[in-house]
Amino acid sequence: MSADPTYATAAPPSHRPLVSVGMPTYNAEQTIAASIECLLQQTVADFELLVSDNASTDGTWDVIQDIARRDARVIGIRQPKNIGANGNYSAVFRRARGGYFKWASSNDWCAPQFLEHCVARLEAHPDTVLVAPRTRLFQGDLNHYTDYDRDIAFDQPDPVDRFIAVSSKLPLNNILNGVMRTAALARTRLIEHYVGADVVLVGHLALLGKIELLDEPMFYRRMDRETATQMMSAEALHRHHYPVKTRRALFPAWRKTGGWLHAALASDLSRRDTLRAVQWSLRQAYWKAPELGRDVVDAIGQSVRR
Incomplete structure (x- = not known):
């Protein structure tokens, strides 16, 4: 094995694809084939599919x-x-070479026109950084789904208004399964090691451009205890994020606060808008003061137990 901490089934082709699809996966033997096959049947053929197996x-x-x-x-x-x-x-994105990028779960399913319609909207709207379709939720059988009616766009003209809306109104983070501009995503810290980092990432993207919602249900999301973090127990959620003991597990609320502040400061906003975004982030930290306090208590407790 080379110095590279990962190895691949093949070297990437020399052609730079239009879209890179990144599929992070872990112990998905029962569902991954269907999730991959629906992507291989997309009406846009010029893409690469990077599937990163997390030591299943x-x-x-x-x-x-x-x-x-x-x-x-x-x-x-x-x-x-x-x-x-x-x-x-984050690792699978770092291998991407396409001008557009999509994360795809190894448990979900996408309609054949997913990439085509999202890319077309991005190419027609240069000020948009992410486009996603509407969502259908399912358990077990794909044919037994429920339309999810809380997907929303963040397409306000003002970037800080978009930022605030993401942090206060985003329910299920289905929108992160859309297609985004690779260049915009590369300006972020990607998905850091704390719960809620995916929402912080969407907030950062919202500062960089508009986030649009297609009025077509083309994303089918599996919702069960094994795949949906919102349905996991606290213990399972912790293992999902921290499979081994690490200092990264300490101070999650503080890390999340830092993520919001970094997004506000790293988005090349005007001085006035930067101040507004920072003030909102600090206001959120004030509201989360009990969680920040628990982080300190937990860290002291772990230090004592050692």
Whole structure:
């Protein structure tokens, strides 16, 4: 194995694709094949599919290798150890080469026109950084779904208004499964190692451009205890983010506050808008004072136990 901490089923082709799709996965042997196949059937063919296996203990890697042998667009990436869900999401983006990027779960399903319609909207609206369709939720059988009616766009003209709306109004973060500009995503810290980092990322993107919602239900999201973080127990959620003991697990509320502040300061806003975004972030920190206090108590407790 080389110095690179991961290895892949094949070297990426020299052609730079229109879209990179990144699929982080862990122990998804039962669902990943269907999730990959729906992407291979997209009406946009000019894409690469980067599938990063986070050191699965089941047959996930075997499934990835088998599909990669049959379709050159699929590049399997194997992590030698579990780097946490958020770490794997960020790792797969760093391999992307397309002008547009989409994260895809190994448990969900996308309609064939997903990439085509999202890319078309992005190309027609240069001030938009992310486009996503409406969502349908399902458990088990894909045909038994429920339309999710709380997906919203963040397309206000004012970037700070968008930032505030994301931090206060985003329910399920379905919108992060849309298609975004690679250049915009590269300006962020991606998904850092704390709960809620995905929402902070959307907030940062909202400062960089508009986030649009297509009025078409083309994203089908699986909702069960094994795949949906909102339905996991506290213990399972902690393992999802921190599979091994690490200092990154300490001070999650403080890290999240720092994430909001970094987004406000790193988005090349006017001085006035930067101040507004920072003030909003500090106001959120004030509201979260009990959580910040618990972080300190928890850190002291862990220090004492050592």
